[in-house]
Amino acid sequence: MLRSHTCGELRLSHVGQRVALCGWVDTYRDHSGVLFVDLRDRYGKTQVVFAPESGPETLQAAKSLRSEFVVRVHGKVAPRPEGTVNAKLGTGEIEVRAERLEILNKSLNPPFQPTGKELPGEDLRLKYRYVDLRRPEMQRTFILRHRMIKLMRDYFDALGFLEVETPMLGRSTPEGARDYLVPSRVQPGTFYALPQSPQLYKQILMVAGYDRYLQVARCFRDEDLRADRQPEFTQLDLEMSFITADDIIGIIDGLVAGLARQILGLEVPVPLPRMTYDEAMERFGHDAPDLRFGMELIDVTDLAAQAEFRVFRGTVAEGGRVRGVNAKGAADRYSRKGIDELTQYIVEGFGAKGLAWFKVEADGRLASPIAKNFSADLLAKIAARMDAAPGDLLLLVADRFEVTCKALYALRKRFGAELRLYDPAVMNFSWVVEFPMFAYDPDQHGWTAMHHPFTAPRPQDRELLRSEPGKCRAQAYDLVINGSEAGGGTIRIHQQELQQEVFGLLGIDAATAQERFGFLLDALQYGAPPHGGIALGIDRMVMLFAGLDSIRDCIAFPKTQRATDLMTGAPGAVDSKQMRELGIICQNPRNRP
RNA sequence: GGGGGCGUAGCUCAAUUGGUUAGAGUACCGGACUGUCGAUCCGGUGGUUGCGGGUUCGAUUCCCGUCGCCCUCGCCA
Numbered sequence: 001m002l003r004s005h006t007c008g009e010l011r012l013s014h015v016g017q018r019v020a021l022c023g024w025v026d027t028y029r030d031h032s033g034v035l036f037v038d039l040r041d042r043y044g045k046t047q048v049v050f051a052p053e054s055g056p057e058t059l060q061a062a063k064s065l066r067s068e069f070v071v072r073v074h075g076k077v078a079p080r081p082e083g084t085v086n087a088k089l090g091t092g093e094i095e096v097r098a099e100r101l102e103i104l105n106k107s108l109n110p111p112f113q114p115t116g117k118e119l120p121g122e123d124l125r126l127k128y129r130y131v132d133l134r135r136p137e138m139q140r141t142f143i144l145r146h147r148m149i150k151l152m153r154d155y156f157d158a159l160g161f162l163e164v165e166t167p168m169l170g171r172s173t174p175e176g177a178r179d180y181l182v183p184s185r186v187q188p189g190t191f192y193a194l195p196q197s198p199q200l201y202k203q204i205l206m207v208a209g210y211d212r213y214l215q216v217a218r219c220f221r222d223e224d225l226r227a228d229r230q231p232e233f234t235q236l237d238l239e240m241s242f243i244t245a246d247d248i249i250g251i252i253d254g255l256v257a258g259l260a261r262q263i264l265g266l267e268v269p270v271p272l273p274r275m276t277y278d279e280a281m282e283r284f285g286h287d288a289p290d291l292r293f294g295m296e297l298i299d300v301t302d303l304a305a306q307a308e309f310r311v312f313r314g315t316v317a318e319g320g321r322v323r324g325v326n327a328k329g330a331a332d333r334y335s336r337k338g339i340d341e342l343t344q345y346i347v348e349g350f351g352a353k354g355l356a357w358f359k360v361e362a363d364g365r366l367a368s369p370i371a372k373n374f375s376a377d378l379l380a381k382i383a384a385r386m387d388a389a390p391g392d393l394l395l396l397v398a399d400r401f402e403v404t405c406k407a408l409y410a411l412r413k414r415f416g417a418e419l420r421l422y423d424p425a426v427m428n429f430s431w432v433v434e435f436p437m438f439a440y441d442p443d444q445h446g447w448t449a450m451h452h453p454f455t456a457p458r459p460q461d462r463e464l465l466r467s468e469p470g471k472c473r474a475q476a477y478d479l480v481i482n483g484s485e486a487g488g489g490t491i492r493i494h495q496q497e498l499q500q501e502v503f504g505l506l507g508i509d510a511a512t513a514q515e516r517f518g519f520l521l522d523a524l525q526y527g528a529p530p531h532g533g534i535a536l537g538i539d540r541m542v543m544l545f546a547g548l549d550s551i552r553d554c555i556a557f558p559k560t561q562r563a564t565d566l567m568t569g570a571p572g573a574v575d576s577k578q579m580r581e582l583g584i585i586c587q588n589p590r591n592r593p
Numbered sequence: 594g595g596g597g598g599c600g601u602a603g604c605u606c607a608a609u610u611g612g613u614u615a616g617a618g619u620a621c622c623g624g625a626c627u628g629u630c631g632a633u634c635c636g637g638u639g640g641u642u643g644c645g646g647g648u649u650c651g652a653u654u655c656c657c658g659u660c661g662c663c664c665u666c667g668c669c670a
Contacts, residue, residue: 177668
């Protein structure tokens with residue numbers, strides 16, 4: 001070892017010891033006769049003093065030090081002189097009097113200071129990721145990430161789970177997200193696909209009798225990126241046999257409570273609250289509601305039907321809904337122009353036809369350009385239904401149910417942030433359960449799986465599969481943290497006949513099913529136990545637990561929104577030789593042989 | 594694929610209605626300084642205003658195109 005201690009370790013109790021420290025030059029303060037260097041590693045900072053007693057050679061060498069040089073210092077731990085203690089540093093009561101200095105490596109002047117007060121643009125941070133990752137905030141995040149994953153592994157290990165690795169090179173299944181493809185050299189013209197999740201493998205492991213499976217699994221989906229979405233991400237993937245949905249939920253409750261206690265010091269009461277999908281859509285307009293604040297959606301369809309207002313009546317007559325939110329005390333926060341902006345936001349972003357609004361005046365009456373279309377009695381009823389108080393801003397959307405959900409969910413989310421309706425330090429955990437089995441796809445005139453095609457319906461909904469698939473509910477459950485989907489799982493179909501039936505509903509004929517999922521259908525006929533599981537998005541959970549706004553800040557080497565790596569330049573062109581070996585001809589001129 | 598924001602010194606930003614030599618802080622370089630810790634003081638280097646085109650007597654500013662980064666809709670079984 002080149003060092004005897006780390007830069008965050010030394011205390012008054014070490015005074016008098018000869019030590020060797022290694023680290024990066026954080027800052028240096030040259031007073032000509034005496035020179036201070038703050039030496040940094042991921043454990044902390046220690047002040048090293050170069051003085052005449054260090055010897056002329058060492059002092060001279062110290063003057064050549066610059067930002068981010070990597071050095072090794074031998075010296076003696078000394079208490080700091082009175083009045084020079086630095087309370088901001090863990091090591092602030094001592095300093096190391098340098099006796100020898102070795103420059104292990106020089107550094108170019110870094111493009112930005114890892115401990116500077118100004119955070120540079122994200123593209124620069126990504127290009128020089130090794131400098132960015134030196135920042136204490138980043139190091140704290142990755143220590144947190146490590147601890148969370150360790151706690152997860154320990155928790156499931158104690159419950160008897162086995163960690164089993166599944167292949168990265170699998171076969172493409174056109175359902176779901178777009179696959180990342182890997183050409184096969186040995187089988188020219190064929191492709192592997194990187195896993196979107198280990199879904200089928202873990203079900204096979206259940207058939208194989210590994211009744212408690214776990215994996216920290218890398219997953220790949222070739223879809224557009226977002227602040228909380230990366231093309232490759234990590235799931236805590238697990239599966240169990242001989243269990244019910246309640247068992248899975250209960251085990252994850254225990255995990256979440258443990259993480260909250262040990263990572264955040266929060267006591268989270270379990271069982272976590274559960275809400276059905278239908279309730280979530282009614283009350284919040286979304287299947288991952290943010291329960292850190294109220295402002296629930298309020299239905300006024302019955303009242304709207306009585307108004308003279310043609311937009312409302314027409315919508316109701318066509319089977320639509322009129323719903324809204326009450327932005328408490330926000331009447332003054334949003335001018336006419338501000339409301340126009342909100343209107344544009346939901347019209348252009350979510351296909352709403354418009355936004356009706358009322359400001360609640362001091363006498364409790366509703367003021368609005370459209371108020372003349374409502375009787376006083378009706379306005380009073382709307383005010384009462386929406387719990388209106390002077391100074392409130394009532395916003396209403398009249399449209400198809402789905403559109404009111406999207407638009408009002410977006411408005412509620414905006415108000416939550418803009419009006420600071422929640423404490424950023426608060427963490428809220430809940431479950432959304434009983435998702436529909438299927439969603440209707442008007443483009444393809446057929447049903448698509450809401451979760452995935454291996455999801456089991458609720459036993460009591462078995463008959464609905466034939467009669468009314470749209471009303472059939474799944475044994476599915478999503479973990480929601482602060483309005484973010486943190487994970488989801490289902491009880492799987494373990495009987496071949498039922499699986500065939502569901503494939504049939506999804507428009508996957510027997511031959512196609514056999515071609516793509518034959519191995520699973522086969523396996524289901526060789527003693528498949530009842531089973532189910534869940535996958536938690538580790539990156540997202542770390543992001544939420546660390547209070548970060550971007551998933552990129554908790555992934556060591558993330559991709560940009562255009563799915564490139566600014567440090568390595570990936571993806572890049574390849575040799576024509578490589579292409580020939582793979583039997584691939586590229587249409588893009590960047591890669592013509 | 595659509596909508597929006599941003600792009601000026603190594604970095605973070607400013608620059609009046611389109612008008613003089615594009616500024617500041619910081620970093621960097623040189624000098625001074627024996628107790629600093631975001632050291633201080635003095636001096637200095639540093640610019641294809643992302644790129645290309647257009648309008649104009651004159652463009653960082655206006656217009657068009659393009660590239661990059663970010664947010665978002667679609668997409669994400």
